[in-house]
Amino acid sequence: MKNKLGTAVTLGFALFAMFFGAGNLVLPPFIGLQSGDEWFAAVSGFFTTGIIAPFLGVLTVVLFGTSFTDLGKKVNPTIVTVLALLIMLCIGPFVAIPRTAAATFEIGIQPAFTGFNPVVFSVLFFSVVFFLSVSPSKIVDIIGNFLTPFLIISLGVLVVLGLLNPTAIALETDLSAQESYVYAFHQGYQTLDVLASVIFAGIIISAAIDKGFTNANERFKITVFAGLISMMALLFIYGGLIYLGAHSGISVSQEISRVDLLLSISRAVMGTNGTVVISMAVALACLTTAIALTAAMGSFIDKLTKGKISYRVAVILTCIVSGYFSVKSVDEIIEYAVVILSFVYPITFALILTLLFFGKIIFSKSPYIAAIATAGVVASLAVFKHFGLFSEQIDVLNTWLPLSEHELGWVLPSFLAFFITAGLNRGLRKSRNTSPS
Structure with a gap:
C-alpha cells in the first residue's frame, strides 16, 4: 500500500533542501538589513520570486510531462533542449554548484580554521558530493529522510530564538514599503530557483513514480502536495532570516558582506555556539543542493548524449568544473x-x-x-x-x-x-x- 502522506513529506522535504542552497541562506538576512523596518514588505517580495515562481515551475512540468524536456512537445524540442542546457549550466557547474562550496568554505570552514586552503576544501567537498551523487535512485531518500531534518532543525533553532529574543529593534530604512518589496523581488532572482524548479521537478516526479505513483493524476497530486510542503518550509526560514537581518542592529552604512552578516547574526542570537549551528546549517544546505544539482546535471548529460557520456562520467566532470569555479x-x-x-x-x-x-x-x-x-x-x-x-x-x-x-x-x-x-x-x-x- 502506498503511503501518500509519508511520500509527500519526504518529497516535500527533499524539494525544500534542493532549493535551499547557498544563495537562499546568505541573501535573506541581507535583504532584511536593507529593508529595515519595512522587512514584512521585503518578505512579500522575496516570497514572490523565491517561492511562488519556483512552485509555478514545478507545476508546469508536472502538468505537461515528467521532465523539463517534455515541454518540447508543446513548444519545440530543439529550442527546449538548448534552453535546458543553458539552465543546467547556470544551476550546475558555472554558478549554483560552485556557490554552494564557496559559501560552505566562507561560513563553515574559514571562521574556525583560518588559513585553510580553499583548493583542498574544494577537493574534499566535491569528493563527498560525488560519493552521494553517484547513485541517482537513492538521492531523494538521502536528502528527504536524513539530511533535510538536520537542516531544518539547525536553521529552525536560529530563527525561533531570534524571533523570541531579537538582538535589536529594526532600524528605519530609506526604502519605502514598495521599494523594499521591489528590492527583495529582484534579489529573489539570485536564488536561481525558478531555473532549478523545472529541473528539480523531474527528480521529484521520477521519485514519485519509483514509489508507485505511476498514474498521472496521482503523480500530479503528490507532486503538488510536496511542493506546498516545500513552500511552507521555505517561507518560515526565509521570513525568519529576513526578520533577523532587519533586527540585527547593524547599520546599512557599515557595508558588511552577506556572509559576515549571517555570521554576526548567528553569534548575536546564540553566542559562540551560533557559529557552530550556522556552520552546520550551511554545510547541510549547500551539500543537499550540490548533490541534487550534480545528479541533475549527470542525468541531463547522459540523456542528451544518449549515453555517450555516462551519468558517472558526467558527475565527475561536473564536480571538476564546479570545483574550479568554487575557489572564488x-x-x-x-x-x-x-x-x-x-x-x-x-x-x-x-x-x-x-x-x-x-x-x-x-x-x-x-x-x-x-x-x-x-x-x-x-x-x-x-x-x-x-x-x-x-x-x-x-x-x-x-x-x-x-x-x-x-x-x-x-x-x-x-x-x-x-x-x-x-x-x-x-x-x-x-x-x-x-x-x-
Missing part, C-alpha cells in the same frame, strides 16, 4: 552570475507562464516560440548594457518598456507576441476552413 568568493560568483541570469531567467519564465496559463487551450507551437523569442530579445538588452554596448539607446528603449525598472521589461512584449501569433494562427485556420475547395 560568494560575492564574486553572485556578481558574474547576474549577467547569465539576466538572459536565461526571462526566457525560462516566459515559457513557464505561457504554458501554465494557455498550455491546455492553445495547442499551436508558434505562439510559445514567439513569446520566448521575444523574451530572449528583450533579455539580450540587459547583457549588451552590462558590457557597455548601446547603453544610451537601451536606456531610452527601457523608458518605453513597462515594468523594465523591475527587470520585467520582457513580460508584456512576450505576452503581446504570444497573443498576436495566436491570433494570426487562428485567422489562418479560419481562412483555410472557409476557402472554397
Whole structure:
C-alpha cells in the first residue's frame, strides 16, 4: 500500500533542501538589513520570486510531462533542449554548484580554521558530493529522510530564538514599503530557483513514480502536495532570516558582506555556539543542493548524449568544473552570475507562464516560440548594457518598456507576441476552413 502522506513529506522535504542552497541562506538576512523596518514588505517580495515562481515551475512540468524536456512537445524540442542546457549550466557547474562550496568554505570552514586552503576544501567537498551523487535512485531518500531534518532543525533553532529574543529593534530604512518589496523581488532572482524548479521537478516526479505513483493524476497530486510542503518550509526560514537581518542592529552604512552578516547574526542570537549551528546549517544546505544539482546535471548529460557520456562520467566532470569555479568568493560568483541570469531567467519564465496559463487551450507551437523569442530579445538588452554596448539607446528603449525598472521589461512584449501569433494562427485556420475547395 502506498503511503501518500509519508511520500509527500519526504518529497516535500527533499524539494525544500534542493532549493535551499547557498544563495537562499546568505541573501535573506541581507535583504532584511536593507529593508529595515519595512522587512514584512521585503518578505512579500522575496516570497514572490523565491517561492511562488519556483512552485509555478514545478507545476508546469508536472502538468505537461515528467521532465523539463517534455515541454518540447508543446513548444519545440530543439529550442527546449538548448534552453535546458543553458539552465543546467547556470544551476550546475558555472554558478549554483560552485556557490554552494564557496559559501560552505566562507561560513563553515574559514571562521574556525583560518588559513585553510580553499583548493583542498574544494577537493574534499566535491569528493563527498560525488560519493552521494553517484547513485541517482537513492538521492531523494538521502536528502528527504536524513539530511533535510538536520537542516531544518539547525536553521529552525536560529530563527525561533531570534524571533523570541531579537538582538535589536529594526532600524528605519530609506526604502519605502514598495521599494523594499521591489528590492527583495529582484534579489529573489539570485536564488536561481525558478531555473532549478523545472529541473528539480523531474527528480521529484521520477521519485514519485519509483514509489508507485505511476498514474498521472496521482503523480500530479503528490507532486503538488510536496511542493506546498516545500513552500511552507521555505517561507518560515526565509521570513525568519529576513526578520533577523532587519533586527540585527547593524547599520546599512557599515557595508558588511552577506556572509559576515549571517555570521554576526548567528553569534548575536546564540553566542559562540551560533557559529557552530550556522556552520552546520550551511554545510547541510549547500551539500543537499550540490548533490541534487550534480545528479541533475549527470542525468541531463547522459540523456542528451544518449549515453555517450555516462551519468558517472558526467558527475565527475561536473564536480571538476564546479570545483574550479568554487575557489572564488560568494560575492564574486553572485556578481558574474547576474549577467547569465539576466538572459536565461526571462526566457525560462516566459515559457513557464505561457504554458501554465494557455498550455491546455492553445495547442499551436508558434505562439510559445514567439513569446520566448521575444523574451530572449528583450533579455539580450540587459547583457549588451552590462558590457557597455548601446547603453544610451537601451536606456531610452527601457523608458518605453513597462515594468523594465523591475527587470520585467520582457513580460508584456512576450505576452503581446504570444497573443498576436495566436491570433494570426487562428485567422489562418479560419481562412483555410472557409476557402472554397
